[in-house]
Amino acid sequence: MMKKAILFDLDDTLYDYEPAHQKALKAVYPIVEKEMGIPFKKFERLFDLSKSEIHRELAGTASSHNRVLYFQRLIEKTLKTLEPKITLKLYNTYWDTFLKSMKLKKGVLQTLKKLKKEFKIIILSDLTAHIQLKKINKLGLTPYIDFLVTSEEAGIEKPHPSMFLLALNKVGILPFDAIMIGDNPNKDVEGANSVGIDSVLISNKVKRNQFSEDYKKPDYIIKEIPEILRILEDIKKVKK
């Protein structure tokens, strides 16, 4: 049987998040040092603390990832007052640097180019639309992407079925027509499994037999994005 659409997670699936994030934090720090006079280690700790507070308070929503809230919280904790100018400067510097620093994983563009001829391509991602649109644009993915579904748009994050069903609705297809590729077992794999979409986990570390419950098991595990081409060929052959 032929798939009709490929659903991709974005962060840590098509590009590596951590190097871009680290560069962005380093670019933000001189502003922090000037305005707040705290050492880098303390800034990192405060950022993580602010982030985990916002995560907890806004769990399951796109806003839980909004860096403007992290920086606002960090400044309110440190300076005990609201500083709109500094908050926005940190936010803009963070994303300007992050976007410039992102690098696609090996083989992503070539793979998308091939897939685009046969399939609809959808990005399914837990964040605000504004930032994910910027990432897609900056990574040069625009020509290959048909639809984007963010948790901001769906009102709830992966693994909630709403995210996945909204993606299927946008294309006008059924779950068995789609395959989902992502790096997060709890979000991408469980979410796809829960609505009957084939799941592909991209990971260097995990093995299929380490998943005890069926609903957690990815249908396929790959190490690099181009491997998806072979999987799709196999699916085409086997399930006629």
Ligand SMILES: [Mg+2]
């Ligand atoms: Mg991810």
